[in-house]
Amino acid sequence: MNWNINLPLRPKNIEEMLGQSQFAQNLIYYESTASTNTLANKLAEEGAPEGTLVLTEYQTAGKGRKGRRWLSQRYLNLLFSILLRPSLPPNQMFSLTMILALAAMDGINESSGLQTWIKWPNDLYVGHKKLGGILTEISIKGKKVDYVVLGLGLNVNWNPGKGQDLLYPSTSILAETGIVSPREHLLIGIVKLFEEYYLDILRGEIEDYHRRWNQYSMIIGRSVEIISDQETVRGTVLLIDREGALIIRDEEGKEQKVFSGDLSVVLEGKDEGAGYGQAS
Ligand code: BTN
Numbered sequence: 001m002n003w004n005i006n007l008p009l010r011p012k013n014i015e016e017m018l019g020q021s022q023f024a025q026n027l028i029y030y031e032s033t034a035s036t037n038t039l040a041n042k043l044a045e046e047g048a049p050e051g052t053l054v055l056t057e058y059q060t061a062g063k064g065r066k067g068r069r070w071l072s073q074r075y076l077n078l079l080f081s082i083l084l085r086p087s088l089p090p091n092q093m094f095s096l097t098m099i100l101a102l103a104a105m106d107g108i109n110e111s112s113g114l115q116t117w118i119k120w121p122n123d124l125y126v127g128h129k130k131l132g133g134i135l136t137e138i139s140i141k142g143k144k145v146d147y148v149v150l151g152l153g154l155n156v157n158w159n160p161g162k163g164q165d166l167l168y169p170s171t172s173i174l175a176e177t178g179i180v181s182p183r184e185h186l187l188i189g190i191v192k193l194f195e196e197y198y199l200d201i202l203r204g205e206i207e208d209y210h211r212r213w214n215q216y217s218m219i220i221g222r223s224v225e226i227i228s229d230q231e232t233v234r235g236t237v238l239l240i241d242r243e244g245a246l247i248i249r250d251e252e253g254k255e256q257k258v259f260s261g262d263l264s265v266v267l268e269g270k271d272e273g274a275g276y277g278q279a280s
Pocket of ligand 1: 034038063066135152
């Protein structure tokens with residue numbers, strides 16, 4: 001099969017390979033755009049259907065969580081956003097981030113054999129290094145979810161060499177495996193898996209995914225520090241619950257629920273480095 005290594009993605013080919021998938025029905029591809037999440041939000045406001053898939057080679061204003069930037073060189077990585085209009089309550093939105101993380105983890109493993117781990121709430125890691133990140137943006141009208149945009153940035157064939165001004169330790173599939181990955185193949189695998197998982201979640205079949213995102217969370221049982229706008233919490237991670245909250249046992253032995261924040265794994269009082277990857 002001609003997988004077009006490190007050349008521009010071919011949207012027609014991707015559509016064909018996705019076949020009957022709902023993510024092949026409104027595929028938007030630009031060589032460059034400000035941010036696939038920004039574009040997907042705009043399209044959603046204009047009435048774009050569920051399943052819209054926005055894909056680019058290069059973002060001039062790629063967004064990470066908490067106002068950070070997401071940097072990625074042309075033709076080397078994957079940058080895409082998925083627009084969903086799920087009939088799920090707002091408190092189940094975290095499951096969508098988690099199934100995209102699981103789909104990416106499984107897709108990477110199937111295509112390259114690389115085992116990745118999920119770092120709550122939205123990162124993919126290999127060891128201490130960030131491989132990818134998810135940015136989830138939710139629009140709520142009244143008490144209902146109007147739409148959700150899930151954006152994934154994944155370092156695929158990028159070479160994280162010296163002299164690159166990165167805030168945090170980052171890696172790529174190439175750096176971990178020594179093998180160049182065909183990006184179209186990887187993308188199609190991730191999107192197909194995501195669709196399968198999404199249909200299960202819509203049917204209320206969350207148990208297996210909940211179990212797996214705990215199983216592959218690199219922080220279960222670890223001592224962590226979570227810094228949010230409101231407070232800093234330290235403790236040992238017990239579990240991530242179905243709504244995405246981190247259940248930790250704090251230093252006084254009490255259980256606490258933490259809904260969001262920046263997380264560091266603490267090793268003998270030393271920060272192991274949380275980081276938001278290739279963001280700067
Ligand atoms: C994070 O780690 O903070 C999340 C990073 C998310 C980056 C992806 S790249 C595709 C999509 N478009 C964006 O502007 N951001 C997400």
